[in-house]
């Protein structure tokens with residue numbers, strides 16, 4: 339039985355007071371209604387990691403970061419490394435988000451190195467894959483997702499893969515309000531798990547969590563999370579509202 343994960347990627351949103359207010363509102367809901375057997379992760383922008391981490395101490399909330407350098411230290415102006423994130427209480431790091439691929443040219447080997455950096459610091463990568471609309475239109479979405487996971491993950495030993503969370507985020511569904519149907523999500527998640535099975539065997543593949551991301555909201559979360567191979571969600575816009583994000587958490591906890 340895989341524990342479901344709901345992770346809120348705040349992207350480049352909120353001021354510090356707003357970030358703290360969102361965290362406080364979420365904590366209040368979590369204190370008032372127990373949710374069981376679920377990992378809930380919030381992923382604020384870098385400057386808010388320390389204050390948010392202080393606020394969520396001794397709560398069920400866990401902390402993630404949106405990116406990290408493939409290097410541990412040194413003359414890389416503007417970068418933040420995995421050892422730094424570890425030292426401020428981060429437990430998860432998103433790697434290979436489509437926005438990093440699209441706007442910052444991240445791909446292939448670089449993403450494999452980032453995954454390694456995260457794992458070397460006992461953090462959990464949330465590795466993102468997913469196809470743009472044109473690729474789905476051409477029927478090449480399975481090939482592309484296969485390539486993305488092969489390039490960034492298939493050098494890992496099984497123990498490391500088990501610490502990794504995969505997020506399938508079709509680019510055409512991100513921030514567009516166009517969610518993949520539960521059938522489309524399940525089809526791709528089953529395909530990803532099949533690739534993991536071929537490489538690592540069923541015993542390992544059955545334990546890896548595969549999240550869906552792309553316009554998840556309070557209205558569609560339950561149907562998506564009910565799919566056999568969907569182990570929760572990576573939520574963007576809807577994670578910026580405590581009430582809606584909490585409803586999504588409840589949908590996963592059921």
Ligand code: 13P
Nearest residue numbers: 347512513552553574575
């Ligand atoms: P939206 O939920 O806003 O579509 O964003 C999804 C996403 O990119 C999460 O990483």
